[in-house]
C-alpha cells in the first residue's frame with residue numbers, strides 16, 4: 001500500500017535561491033518557492049496498521065525543508081564550480097564569474113547540482129533511509145516542484 005502526501009496542502013515547502021552553472025538563463029542566481037510531494041510504499045505494520053505515520057514522514061521532510069529554507073543552495077560536487085573556500089565566506093568561481101557569499105546565507109549540499117532532479121533524489125534518499133529504520137518501506141517517491149506546474153520525480157526502491 002502507498003501513502004500520499006501533497007506538499008501544498010501539508011505545507012512541505014521551502015523558498016531558496018540557486019543557480020544552474022553555465023545554463024543560459026538559469027546560470028544567474030534566482031529563486032523558487034519549492035513544494036515537496038511524497039509517496040511512500042510499504043507493508044502495513046504495527047498496532048495501527050500504518051505504512052508509515054504521516055506525522056513521521058512530514059516531520060522528516062519538514063526538517064529537511066527547514067535546512068534549505070531562505071538559503072542559497074550550493075552543490076559541493078559540481079564539476080562546474082571551483083571552490084576557493086567554504087569557511088566564513090563561501091568563495092567560488094563559475095566560468096569566470098566570482099562569488100563570495102557569507103556562509104550563514106548558504107546551504108552546502110553534497111550534490112552535483114541543485115536542479116529539481118538532484119533535489120528530489122536528495123529528499124528521496126534521505127527519507128527512504130530514515131523511514132527504513134522504523135517501517136517496512138519498499139519505495140519512496142519524491143517530487144520536488146519549482147513552484148506550481150513543474151517538478152522532478154525521483155523514485156528509490158529496495
Ligand SMILES: [Zn+2]
Nearest residue numbers: 018026030032
Ligand atoms: Zn531554478
